[in-house]
Amino acid sequence: MSGRSLTLSRLIAAPVAKVWRCWTDPALLPRWFGPQGYVCHTHEIDLREGGQWLFDMTGPDGKVWPNRHRYLRMEPPTLLEFLLDAGAEDEAASRVVMILSAEGTATRIRYEMTFPSPAARTMAVGFGAVELGHQTLAKLAATAEAL
Secondary structure (H helix, E strand, C coil): CCCCEEEEEEEECCCHHHHHHHHHCCCCHHHHCCCCCCEEEEEEECCCCCCEEEEEEECCCCCEEEEEEEEEEEECCCEEEEEEECCCCCCCCEEEEEEEEEECCEEEEEEEEECCCHHHHHHHHHHCHHHHHHHHHHHHHHHHHHC
């Protein structure tokens, strides 16, 4: 973890197709996305290249964070790329690349976020982005493994 990027990885005991479905099924994505205790309230969801997901993430303390994912590239079932921001048009977005690869009957997820600046990355890490990201991947794993 250096410069502007942060990378998380996890082995999920589910096939690639199930993990991909968790990212691209509008009924599933809002159920698992976000750290433990956080809930997503969707305003708009269009999970395709050129589409976007507008949602508010509410923390256990009731604090609300607006979110927007703008989908740039989808190569089913292994690659998803999107811009992540709070929805303001003049806001600098982070770029996320999610890669899925089979490891036997399991799936390795590699989730790389590139922040607009080193300062933005430092702020996110200070906020707990690594631990919160691992919590999010744990929720993804539980959802995919239950399908």
